Amino acid sequence: MNNKANPLSSCSSCGFSPFCHLEEVNPQWMHQINSAVKRQLVLKKKQSLYVPQNTFHSLYAIHSGCLKTYEIDRDGNELINSFYFAGEILGFEAIARGNYLFSAAALSDALVCEIPYSHFIELLNSNSNLQKQILYLMSQQLTTGTYLNFVTAEQRLAAFLIDLSERLFVSEPHLEFNFPMSRQDIGNYLRLTAETISRLLAQFKDSKIITIEHKKIQFLQLDQLKTIAGIVK
Amino acid sequence: MNNKANPLSSCSSCGFSPFCHLEEVNPQWMHQINSAVKRQLVLKKKQSLYVPQNTFHSLYAIHSGCLKTYEIDRDGNELINSFYFAGEILGFEAIARGNYLFSAAALSDALVCEIPYSHFIELLNSNSNLQKQILYLMSQQLTTGTYLNFVTAEQRLAAFLIDLSERLFVSEPHLEFNFPMSRQDIGNYLRLTAETISRLLAQFKDSKIITIEHKKIQFLQLDQLKTIAGIVK
DNA sequence: CGCCGTATTGAGCGCTCTCAAGCTAGGTGG
DNA sequence: CCACCTAGCTTGAGAGCGCTCAATACGGCG
Numbered sequence: 001m002n003n004k005a006n007p008l009s010s011c012s013s014c015g016f017s018p019f020c021h022l023e024e025v026n027p028q029w030m031h032q033i034n035s036a037v038k039r040q041l042v043l044k045k046k047q048s049l050y051v052p053q054n055t056f057h058s059l060y061a062i063h064s065g066c067l068k069t070y071e072i073d074r075d076g077n078e079l080i081n082s083f084y085f086a087g088e089i090l091g092f093e094a095i096a097r098g099n100y101l102f103s104a105a106a107l108s109d110a111l112v113c114e115i116p117y118s119h120f121i122e123l124l125n126s127n128s129n130l131q132k133q134i135l136y137l138m139s140q141q142l143t144t145g146t147y148l149n150f151v152t153a154e155q156r157l158a159a160f161l162i163d164l165s166e167r168l169f170v171s172e173p174h175l176e177f178n179f180p181m182s183r184q185d186i187g188n189y190l191r192l193t194a195e196t197i198s199r200l201l202a203q204f205k206d207s208k209i210i211t212i213e214h215k216k217i218q219f220l221q222l223d224q225l226k227t228i229a230g231i232v233k
Numbered sequence: 234m235n236n237k238a239n240p241l242s243s244c245s246s247c248g249f250s251p252f253c254h255l256e257e258v259n260p261q262w263m264h265q266i267n268s269a270v271k272r273q274l275v276l277k278k279k280q281s282l283y284v285p286q287n288t289f290h291s292l293y294a295i296h297s298g299c300l301k302t303y304e305i306d307r308d309g310n311e312l313i314n315s316f317y318f319a320g321e322i323l324g325f326e327a328i329a330r331g332n333y334l335f336s337a338a339a340l341s342d343a344l345v346c347e348i349p350y351s352h353f354i355e356l357l358n359s360n361s362n363l364q365k366q367i368l369y370l371m372s373q374q375l376t377t378g379t380y381l382n383f384v385t386a387e388q389r390l391a392a393f394l395i396d397l398s399e400r401l402f403v404s405e406p407h408l409e410f411n412f413p414m415s416r417q418d419i420g421n422y423l424r425l426t427a428e429t430i431s432r433l434l435a436q437f438k439d440s441k442i443i444t445i446e447h448k449k450i451q452f453l454q455l456d457q458l459k460t461i462a463g464i465v466k
Numbered sequence: 467c468g469c470c471g472t473a474t475t476g477a478g479c480g481c482t483c484t485c486a487a488g489c490t491a492g493g494t495g496g
Numbered sequence: 497c498c499a500c501c502t503a504g505c506t507t508g509a510g511a512g513c514g515c516t517c518a519a520t521a522c523g524g525c526g
Binding site: 073074075077079081092093094095096097101121124125128131132134135136137138139140141142143148149150151191227230 | 306307308310312314325326327328329330334354357358361364365367368369370371372373374375376381382383384424460463
């Protein structure tokens with residue numbers, strides 16, 4: 001892993017900025033947050049950020065790029081626990097155990113900010129608004145990926161696609177985007193095979209619900225997709 | 234929901250005490266925690282604690298009994314999100330959204346303590362050790378129920394049984410215990426049918442891995458069960 | 467251009483579901 | 497105390513969804 005000489009220039013370019021997403025960006029926070037970041041790490045595609053054997057010391061905020069956390073089961077299957085995109089934070093699950101539960105690896109070239117847990121705690125103690133924000137973020141993580149709950153493959157994939165479109169662009173959801181991960185990764189996440197993902201995408205395409213060409217997907221009927229996902233509201 | 238006249242007498246009888254599990258019980262904490270609890274609620278079996286439409290105001294600590302959180306999908310299936318046992322806290326997932334994501338209902342007669350979120354926040358601000366403890370608890374919740382990850386029904390059930398035995402008795406895991414929930418509930422949680430649960434339990438029994446009679450289960454070969462669950466270490 | 471990882475597509479199998487019938491335990495009322 | 501009732505559990509037979517295995521096509525990158 002490479003260290004960057006100049007850690008951070010501004011809050012807006014910092015992956016730690018989700019702390020600030022919900023409220024007006026506060027110059028004082030910016031300073032506090034920036035000082036909590038130890039260094040930025042440049043990750044090449046497929047490069048590992050941490051493995052379960054590593055003792056927990058730091059949280060990581062994603063500045064740019066995508067990562068996955070995963071474990072390998074007894075039979076050699078890669079079980080992806082979660083995907084992480086720009087502005088999201090990895091490592092919360094390690095607080096309780098003292099070591100990382102999963103392996104984390106980059107899906108693309110990525111830039112992540114390391115936040116030592118001790119700095120993080122100090123930061124929380126110094127600012128009760130940040131504290132609320134952290135509770136908010138952790139709570140949010142408790143609610144993400146709930147589509148693994150769903151029973152059928154169709155439902156899971158539809159819900160995943162919608163979630164993906166919402167998380168890839170924090171500002172506004174896009175109807176068209178590129179998959180940051182392979183069919184195999186999607187399958188490893190949804191507990192389906194790459195073949196099933198491929199077949200389902202073809203099926204959605206035949207039904208005119210999406211267009212898809214390689215990594216590029218476009219939603220033609222978002223409502224229909226939501227119906228399949230079981231998001232009724 | 235009934236209100237009790239006398240909210241709390243001592244920390245040891247309080248469901249909020251998981252805050253204190255990890256470190257020496259501190260009299261000062263006890264006082265702070267007890268004052269954060271608004272009231273205790275007595276729940277009858279099958280009674281509802283909250284539904285998704287309810288605005289989020291409070292967290293709930295389970296003093297005694299068991300609860301489940303669930304949602305009903307488009308096709309009418311009850312998807313259980315999580316089970317909660319004595320000493321565990323419900324509601325963290327609602328912090329981000331502002332309302333509860335799931336319905337919560339009692340699996341048995343239960344006693345829960347209501348902790349208004351505003352009290353909770355004050356409590357955190359007043360005590361940085363409690364703050365660490367909360368991060369610990371929320372982190373823990375990020376790591377529970379990971380066996381839904383597993384692919385085969387056998388694996389999921391084995392992992393569920395082990396987790397259950399560890400969570401039902403905080404002090405020391407028991408090899409023998411009674412199921413607090415029905416086969417149907419287990420199935421609704423693991424995304425399997427009650428019939429499949431029944432068949433798998435019979436299969437484990439035939440393999441001399443467990444004994445089972447109605448609600449009473451005993452582990453004969455915990456190692457074997459762990460192997461099936463894929464917990465290799 | 468040629469290579470290799472990734473994606474698509476097809477055929478057949480197996481695990482889990484569905485549907486259905488019988489069983490058990492516990493509760494209720496006479 | 498017993499007959500009955502009901503919800504939950506068990507067990508069986510057949511169907512279907514998603515998996516396995518395999519062949520082929522595609523595309524990025526040297």
